[in-house]
Amino acid sequence: MKTASQEYYNLLHQIQDENAPSIAVLLPGTENIYDIDLNARTIESPEFLSVSKDHRAETIYFKCPRYFDNIDLTNLVCVVEYINANGDGRVYAVPYYDVDSFSLIDEEEGIYEPMIIFPWCIDGEATKVGGEVTYAIRFYQLNDTGTKMIYNLNTLTAKSKVLYGIEVNNADFEESEDESNYLATCLEQVMHYAKKASDRDLYWINLNTGIDYNEMQ
Numbered sequence: 001m002k003t004a005s006q007e008y009y010n011l012l013h014q015i016q017d018e019n020a021p022s023i024a025v026l027l028p029g030t031e032n033i034y035d036i037d038l039n040a041r042t043i044e045s046p047e048f049l050s051v052s053k054d055h056r057a058e059t060i061y062f063k064c065p066r067y068f069d070n071i072d073l074t075n076l077v078c079v080v081e082y083i084n085a086n087g088d089g090r091v092y093a094v095p096y097y098d099v100d101s102f103s104l105i106d107e108e109e110g111i112y113e114p115m116i117i118f119p120w121c122i123d124g125e126a127t128k129v130g131g132e133v134t135y136a137i138r139f140y141q142l143n144d145t146g147t148k149m150i151y152n153l154n155t156l157t158a159k160s161k162v163l164y165g166i167e168v169n170n171a172d173f174e175e176s177e178d179e180s181n182y183l184a185t186c187l188e189q190v191m192h193y194a195k196k197a198s199d200r201d202l203y204w205i206n207l208n209t210g211i212d213y214n215e216m217q
Helices: 006-016 178-181 187-200
Strands: 032-037 050-053 059-065 077-083 089-093 104-106 111-113 115-123 131-142 149-154 158-163
Touching: 006 077, 006 089, 006 131, 050 059
Parallel strands: 032 059, 050 158
Antiparallel strands: 059 115, 077 089, 077 131, 104 111, 131 149, 131 158
8 A cells, every 4th residue: 555656656746736635624413533543553443434336425534633743734635545345556635624623722721632534535446346445544745846755644554344235237137028127227217207208298386376387378
């Protein structure tokens, strides 16, 4: 997951140049938050990430201290580097940091514990196949030319599962008498019903007045 090749540096530089995380407060109040221990470099991870073939249907939230050795992590770029169950390596660019939801700051009580929360939106590359996904989190900053790391903080790897969903293919329906019904894509089905609707007279009733607008034409 950690390669020093220039090609990978170029990818990280592109993420840094085009997708620097913004500061936002967007955290849903009912979501589970998984802790990152920066001193131990460990990630508290969920048992399951999503279901195979899902795309952006689940979002995992992580929480860690905002400062590490006097470095403000919100000034850095954050990525989730992962290897899906098919062995494909991918990088997710964190889009924003929430710096308010879990920060504990009370000057009168002498409490100063700034925290950051950030999301990992699980996309179709992570859920390409069911099985175990290995991932780690990196905070970093490259120089202007993208050839040298100015700062680089990595966690240890963690593992979570993508649950197995149903896998449908043509072979499942080779002996079906009505194969076309099963193999129709979502778009084909929508177009089918849209055509049926266009072939008939449509009318609607205003629930507030009870007027049948079809009779008024």
